[in-house]
Amino acid sequence: MSESEQSFLNTYNAADYPIVLLSVDAVLLTYHEDRLKVLLVERASHPAIGCWALPGGFIDQRADNQLEDAAMRSLKNKTGVAPPYIEQLGAFGSADRDPRGWSTTVAYTALIPYAACAAHIDSVSDSQWFDVDRLKTLKLAFDHQRIIEAGIERFRQKALYSLVTARALAEPFTLYELRRVHELLIGKTIQRKSFLRRIESSGVLKETGETKVIDKGRPAMLYKTRPGIDDYRFVRNIDG
Amino acid sequence: MSESEQSFLNTYNAADYPIVLLSVDAVLLTYHEDRLKVLLVERASHPAIGCWALPGGFIDQRADNQLEDAAMRSLKNKTGVAPPYIEQLGAFGSADRDPRGWSTTVAYTALIPYAACAAHIDSVSDSQWFDVDRLKTLKLAFDHQRIIEAGIERFRQKALYSLVTARALAEPFTLYELRRVHELLIGKTIQRKSFLRRIESSGVLKETGETKVIDKGRPAMLYKTRPGIDDYRFVRNIDG
DNA sequence: GCAATAGTGTCTTTTAGACAGTATGGG
């Protein structure tokens, strides 16, 4: 660093410049009882107090080294969940999304098993899974409705060419369950045979050897994920 | 808005909270003389003065209604370019990416024709196209090296399943030129026949009827883009 | 004519869709 840059920094004061707000939020999605769900928390403070909102918060300059750290930390705080992976969804910023002023949020998203935060949800009533189909009837804080839609769209795309969707399920799971996650995301049925072929050729799932007895009919094979699951991409998409 | 939220806002002062820095940057890429290039500007002020950097700046709370407005405005300011479309690449934030403090930048990216900012580049010497292969030899400001890599990777993916790549070329262009953009992005040769079939089935390009005479050999048909070009996706990827 | 580049014909390979068939459990 040059001498003059050092002296520039000595006299630099961020507070001399216009202030913008920066937060992080997380869109956690799951599959349960044949529905896609999103995890929301009830806001305990102003603004939008009492509204349901995405779990999130502000950067803690001491605790957070990166944006992702902030997303993980506030998620853990508010919902008790620490997902094994999380991906950035995008930044949403505008003059009017927050009444406090010009505000930006960096949204992260992940699929997690329904039960992953069961303990926390049972103990406190301020975080809860909601059917994504029923969000329209809910009053969501800020532009969180739109952010959730972006998260769903992200995974709708991924369902066409990947199997990350398995992260929405508790292991082991049946092919029927995984196929339903895809079907709900892309909004149409998928041929069982085609789906199985993709899974076999991908190599990112393995049979456990166990089977799961359903109420009626032949028991289903159970599967677990294998390491490459998050990154594997098919060269050909399912017809969207 | 409830009465109590109003009184909360009346006493709210953003300056009472820790301050973070938020900027926007743009990764503009193009194709020229069989090379991929990125547009950089020389920093005129501290920090990293004299280093080459992505064109960008801070939010102007009066002028910018959204993040994208800020990206477009600073791009226009610094390079004279106003691309017809731009897409968000992601947010890059950490405690140490900027010596001024905990800083985040929201990066945008686009492909534009080489000549789109020729006038500006000719008149001032502080903005310039650089070969993406030669960035390692250049001292880039902040984490801009990494952001450029993310931009290239974004379009490498898109080259596998879309034709947005045409936005890197001045119209009309030949299929050879468009194919070279793809080949440079994905790092391998593509069969001419396969490429042509994709273009014909997509319907997002049209022949102009004109031909372009090359130094030697048969003249090449010229093409223009059609409206759907930015959104069209093939169901099957080129083998990456 | 030749060299060089643009564009085509066509065979093979891959992989998804369709759908009928078989397998395996509970009554």
Next chain:
DNA sequence: CCCATACTGTCTAAAAGACACTATTGC
């Protein structure tokens, strides 16, 4: 046995890879 559900065999269709072929220019 029947029913319901899981799984498989196999044909077809779509589209990419490979590569040899023809077309059109300048010299």
